Amino acid sequence: xxxxxxxxxxxxxxxxxxxxxxxxxxxxxxxxxxxxxxxxxxxxxxxxxxxxxxxxxxxxxxxxxxxxxxxxxxxxxxxxxxxxxxxxxxxxxxxxxxxxxxxxxxxxxxxxxxxxxxxxxxxxxxxxxxxxxxxxxxxxxxxxxxxxxxxxxxxxxxxxxxxxxxxxxxxxxxxxxxxxxxxxxxxxxxxxxxxxxxxxxxxxxxxxxxxxxxxxxxxxxxxxxxxxxxxxxxxxxxxxxxxxxxxxxxxxxxxxxxxxxxxxxxxxxxxxxxxxxxxxxxxxxxxxxxxxxxxxxxxxxxxxxxxxxxxxxxxxxxxxxxxxxxxxxxxxxxxxxxxxxxxxxxxxxxxxxxxxxxxxxxxxxxxxxxxxxxxxxxxxxxxxxxxxxxxxxxxxxxxxxxxxxxxxxxxxxxxxxxxxxxxxxxxxxxxxxxxxxxxxxxxxxxxxxxxxxxxxxxxxxxxxxxxxxxxxxxxxxxxxxxxxxxxxxxxxxxxxxxxxxxxxxxxxxxxxxxxxxxxxxxxxxxxxxxxxxxxxxxxxxxxxxxxxxxxxxxxxxxxxxxxxxxxxxxxxxxxxxxxxxxxxxxxxxxxxxxxxxxxxxxxxxxxxxxxxxxxxxxxxxxxxxxxxxxxxxxxxxxxxxxxxxxxxxxxxxxxxxxxxxxxxxxxxxxxxxxxxxxxxxxxxxxxxxxxxxxxxxxxxxxxxxxxxxxxxxxxxxxxxxxxxxxxxxxxxxxxxxxxxxxxxxxxxxxxxxxxxxxxxxxxxxxxxxxxxxxxxxxxxxxxxxxxxxxxxxxxxxxxxxxxxxxxxxxxxxxxxxxxxxxxxxxxxxxxxxxxxxxxxxxxxxxxxxxxxxxxxxxxxxxxxxxxxxxxxxxxxxxxxxxxxxxxxxxxxxxxxxxxxxxxxxxxx
RNA sequence: GGGCGAGUAGCUCAGUUGGUUAGAGCGCCUGCCUUACACGCAGGAUGUCGGGGGUUCGAGUCCCUCCUCGCCCACCA
Numbered sequence: 001x002x003x004x005x006x007x008x009x010x011x012x013x014x015x016x017x018x019x020x021x022x023x024x025x026x027x028x029x030x031x032x033x034x035x036x037x038x039x040x041x042x043x044x045x046x047x048x049x050x051x052x053x054x055x056x057x058x059x060x061x062x063x064x065x066x067x068x069x070x071x072x073x074x075x076x077x078x079x080x081x082x083x084x085x086x087x088x089x090x091x092x093x094x095x096x097x098x099x100x101x102x103x104x105x106x107x108x109x110x111x112x113x114x115x116x117x118x119x120x121x122x123x124x125x126x127x128x129x130x131x132x133x134x135x136x137x138x139x140x141x142x143x144x145x146x147x148x149x150x151x152x153x154x155x156x157x158x159x160x161x162x163x164x165x166x167x168x169x170x171x172x173x174x175x176x177x178x179x180x181x182x183x184x185x186x187x188x189x190x191x192x193x194x195x196x197x198x199x200x201x202x203x204x205x206x207x208x209x210x211x212x213x214x215x216x217x218x219x220x221x222x223x224x225x226x227x228x229x230x231x232x233x234x235x236x237x238x239x240x241x242x243x244x245x246x247x248x249x250x251x252x253x254x255x256x257x258x259x260x261x262x263x264x265x266x267x268x269x270x271x272x273x274x275x276x277x278x279x280x281x282x283x284x285x286x287x288x289x290x291x292x293x294x295x296x297x298x299x300x301x302x303x304x305x306x307x308x309x310x311x312x313x314x315x316x317x318x319x320x321x322x323x324x325x326x327x328x329x330x331x332x333x334x335x336x337x338x339x340x341x342x343x344x345x346x347x348x349x350x351x352x353x354x355x356x357x358x359x360x361x362x363x364x365x366x367x368x369x370x371x372x373x374x375x376x377x378x379x380x381x382x383x384x385x386x387x388x389x390x391x392x393x394x395x396x397x398x399x400x401x402x403x404x405x406x407x408x409x410x411x412x413x414x415x416x417x418x419x420x421x422x423x424x425x426x427x428x429x430x431x432x433x434x435x436x437x438x439x440x441x442x443x444x445x446x447x448x449x450x451x452x453x454x455x456x457x458x459x460x461x462x463x464x465x466x467x468x469x470x471x472x473x474x475x476x477x478x479x480x481x482x483x484x485x486x487x488x489x490x491x492x493x494x495x496x497x498x499x500x501x502x503x504x505x506x507x508x509x510x511x512x513x514x515x516x517x518x519x520x521x522x523x524x525x526x527x528x529x530x531x532x533x534x535x536x537x538x539x540x541x542x543x544x545x546x547x548x549x550x551x552x553x554x555x556x557x558x559x560x561x562x563x564x565x566x567x568x569x570x571x572x573x574x575x576x577x578x579x580x581x582x583x584x585x586x587x588x589x590x591x592x593x594x595x596x597x598x599x600x601x602x603x604x605x606x607x608x609x610x611x612x613x614x615x616x617x618x619x620x621x622x623x624x625x626x627x628x629x630x631x632x633x634x635x636x637x638x639x640x641x642x643x644x645x646x647x648x649x650x651x652x653x654x655x656x657x658x659x660x661x662x663x664x665x666x667x668x669x670x671x672x673x674x675x676x677x678x679x680x681x682x683x684x685x686x687x688x689x690x691x692x693x694x695x696x697x698x699x700x701x702x703x704x705x706x707x708x709x710x711x712x713x714x715x716x717x718x719x720x721x722x723x724x725x726x727x728x729x730x731x732x733x734x735x736x737x738x739x740x741x742x743x744x745x746x747x748x749x750x751x752x753x754x755x756x757x758x759x760x761x762x763x764x765x766x767x768x769x770x771x772x773x774x775x776x777x778x779x780x781x782x783x784x785x786x787x788x789x790x791x792x793x794x795x796x797x798x799x800x801x802x803x804x805x806x807x808x809x810x811x812x813x814x815x816x817x818x819x820x821x822x823x824x825x826x827x828x829x830x831x832x833x834x835x836x837x838x839x840x841x842x843x844x845x846x847x848x849x850x851x852x853x854x855x856x857x858x859x860x861x862x863x864x865x866x867x868x869x870x871x872x873x874x875x876x877x878x879x880x881x882x883x884x885x886x887x888x889x890x891x892x893x894x895x896x897x898x899x900x901x902x903x904x905x906x907x908x
Numbered sequence: 909g910g911g912c913g914a915g916u917a918g919c920u921c922a923g924u925u926g927g928u929u930a931g932a933g934c935g936c937c938u939g940c941c942u943u944a945c946a947c948g949c950a951g952g953a954u955g956u957c958g959g960g961g962g963u964u965c966g967a968g969u970c971c972c973u974c975c976u977c978g979c980c981c982a983c984c985a
Contacts, residue, residue, distance in 0.1 A: 003944090003945090004947090005947095195981085195982075202985085219985085220984095220985060221985060222985070223985090234985095266983085266984095266985095267984090267985085268984055268985085270984090271984050271985070272984080272985060273985095275985090276984090276985050277985075278985095279985095283983080283985080284983060285983045285984090285985080286983095286985085288983085351984085351985095352982075395913095397912060397913060397979095398912095398980090400911075400912065400980095401911080401912070401979090401980055401981080404910095404911065404912090404980085404981070405980090405981075408981085408982090496979085496980085499980090500980095500981095527979095531919085531920090533977095533978085553947095564932095564933075565920070565921080565933080566921090567921065567922070570914095570920095570921075571978095572920090573919085573920055573921090574920095580947095581934075581935090582934095584933090584934070584947070585933060585934070587947060588947045588948090589947090590947085591945065591947045591948085592944090592945070592947080592948085594944085594945080595944040595945035595947095595948085596944065596945085597944080598944045598945075599944035599945085600944085601944090602943095602944070603944085659924080664921085664922080665922075668922080668932065668933085671932095671933090672932085679944085679945085680949085683944080687943090772950095772951090775950060775951065776950095776951065776952095778939095778950085778951085779938080779939070779950070779951040779952080780951085780952095782938095782939075785939085785940060785942065785950095786942090814942090
């Protein structure tokens with residue numbers, strides 16, 4: 001066995017053996033829901049963008065998923081981790097557009113068909129690379145089921161969903177102001193238009209009153225360029241300052257267009273001047289006001305954000321401004337108004353500006369026709385599911401965010417003016433008014449038989465993603481084996497950024513199309529940040545390439561570091577300038593495991609060992625009993641940290657709802673056992689035993705092998721490669737559950753050995769304390785490593801224990817022990833140093849029985865006093881009978897607690 | 909503007925329903941290449957648990973208040 005673990009050499013081969021053995025493949029027939037004998041456990045992988053490259057966010061997210069999936073696979077569930085990619089409409093189209101720009105072309109030079117063809121080719125050639133990269137970090141997804149949101153199968157699901165919702169009246173064509181990206185030339189949903197706080201200018205403009213030479217109204221606006229689209233000025237109906245002007249007219253500066261002054265409750269008299277310009281085609285609120293007052297809605301900008309006389313605008317935009325970019329136009333208008341003294345002032349103004357989430361361009365509100373999904377009916381069951389515990393969201397605080405969003409849900413604009421995506425399945429007749437929404441291609445008008453043309457728009461990428469849990473399993477074929485076997489799924493693990501984009505909508509889709517929640521647990525991970533708490537990103541140059549980490553330290557080091565370092569939902573800080581330091585915890589632990597393995601192979605050898613079940617209690621040493629007890633406790637603690645895999649009764653009960661999936665806690669529990677207990681103590685105690693001949697050597701071999709076997713099982717979900725590699729080399733136990741791969745070996749079950757176990761644990765702890773105490777003497781008095789010290793003890797009880805394990809203590813602390821030599825104070829030992837000098841030192845834990853007893857007596861006495869006063873209060877101070885029930889209950893609980901604690905102390 | 913979260917050792921974070929002396933990793937100090945491991949071993953130092961007030965026999969934990977960060981949402985032009 002090599003002295004140094006080389007992950008680069010082993011990981012790839014191990015992974016290929018897993019794949020060849022088919023252990024990542026889920027089998028519908030084995031699912032209990034499909035006549036099998038295993039509980040299904042299903043995780044849907046958030047499909048990365050087909051063009052994405054692996055970054056630490058993926059690394060973190062997919063490691064979490066893999067840990068959970070591997071855990072359930074070992075427990076014996078029929079486990080499916082469903083992978084796939086997303087065609088990522090805008091993101092992918094932007095990439096191709098950039099390529100074209102580099103060639104000096106635009107998409108219009110190619111035309112729609114050629115553009116889509118080119119994108120398809122690009123995706124076929126370079127797309128999905130990220131899924132191959134995920135294999136390098138050990139992801140145990142069922143690659144045979146890899147899905148793609150734009151595949152023929154999933155396209156069927158997308159059309160089915162659209163048509164069903166349309167037929168139910170939940171999809172409609174809407175004419176309203178939406179968010180428009182002038183760079184991507186498409187509309188966006190509310191979620192795709194992100195707010196950012198910006199300092200802009202608030203301009204005060206003078207709007208002259210028509211038919212009154214010297215009078216004017218001051219209007220505050222942040223976007224003066226929209227004034228040519230103004231159709232009214234609005235004031236609050238109760239505003240005394242302006243009441244007399246309602247019904248009169250004002251003139252738009254520069255263009256001198258007459259617009260009415262109207263009254264509307266929407267206006268806040270306290271803000272700005274209390275007068276608002278109404279631009280219905282370029283502001284969502286103004287649109288509402290415009291509708292209420294039946295005002296015209298002129299569009300005064302072209303799709304690309306340049307000034308233009310669009311629909312209903314006639315010639316409102318002055319000729320010299322037509323064609324100017326909106327921001328350039330703003331500056332020119334402000335300069336003009338300054339000259340004509342129609343600009344009354346400019347002040348700095350903090351406000352939120354919406355930006356395109358893909359290209360960061362400032363979004364322009366724009367009146368247009370789009371397809372919308374009516375969300376309120378879909379949101380209702382999704383809201384109820386989280387409220388009643390059918391679905392839990394971890395960490396808990398995100399549930400409030402989720403609920404808040406769904407309670408204020410607004411309709412979802414699903415049409416995009418792009419070329420890359422699912423074409424809207426709607427056909428318009430060229431000769432009559434017929435509109436046909438269809439699951440299949442339409443070639444002629446169903447009403448008049450005339451020629452038809454399909455809607456030019458494509459659907460929002462998320463309109464295919466939200467179907468992922470059902471479409472990847474075969475929906476709309478409700479009898480598909482996969483759907484029957486694996487739907488609903490179990491855990492959904494993703495980043496909080498897409499809680500609304502994706503998670504909430506999947507829940508809605510689950511109820512809308514299959515009347516069942518798609519999963520019962522949503523686990524939201526934190527964000528990966530650098531040491532300055534800045535989110536890692538390639539563009540900022542503070543990213544870490546997970547593949548670099550895998551190359552240098554191995555996938556296990558990456559995985560362990562990420563899992564151990566991340567509290568539930570907490571951000572993970574890593575230093576991109578010092579990978580060595582960042583991933584040291586994982587790498588060091590992997591090395592530790594490797595070296596334990598080397599010791600085992602060197603000392604235990606490879607000849608078969610007995611199983612621990614057949615070892616009699618009287619064959620075990622104190623150390624054996626202790627480590628088996630620790631193993632048992634570790635298994636129990638580990639299971640507790642992982643929690644229940646699914647709600648037992650279909651809904652999460654309060655006590656289990658927010659517990660479990662504490663992966664960092666689980667990793668720490670396992671690490672502590674392996675490093676602090678097995679390596680630092682137990683393994684040391686076996687050194688003398690194993691090399692000696694005889695039965696005890698066999699016992700030590702068996703226990704050590706068993707303990708390490710179980711430790712590897714526990715750690716396998718977190719560190720799959722090194723644990724599998726080591727496990728393969730373990731000496732064969734004469735066991736029944738030996739199988740070919742650790743990846744499918746049974747999950748450790750607790751089995752306590754005997755009732756005296758607890759006592760063994762306590763006794764070994766005393767031995768450990770003694771060893772530590774001796775070591776401390778050696779360190780404090782600088783006793784050279786080669787020299788032995790002698791410890792003299794007085795107390796008979798402690799001496800007996802000490803003496804019983806003198807050999808062990810001596811071995812672990814390089815000391816010899818003599819008993820009852822001369823008087824020393826209680827709680828201390830007398831040590832004779834190599835130079836003959838004698839010191840009296842406190843010897844914690846071991847010999848301090850007297851002090852311990854005194855302390856316990858003191859505590860018991862104190863508790864008794866407190867109990868008395870409590871009892872007195874309950875009985876005499878009027879709690880009983882008169883106090884609220886809750887108070888009495890609380891006091892009684894306290895009383896019970898103290899009584900229990902008193903009993904525990906007395907027992908000691 | 910509304911909602912939520914965080915502030916615990918130099919750094920990153922654990923601390924379950926209030927209960928012995930507040931923990932871990934990394935870093936730091938001292939001594940060790942002890943026959944698995946220097947990516948290691950042994951020993952050690954370090955916290956007014958953000959400030960203040962309150963409830964309690966007892967508060968990192970519960971309540972109030974203030975300060976500082978962060979996140980989500982939002983139609984004040």
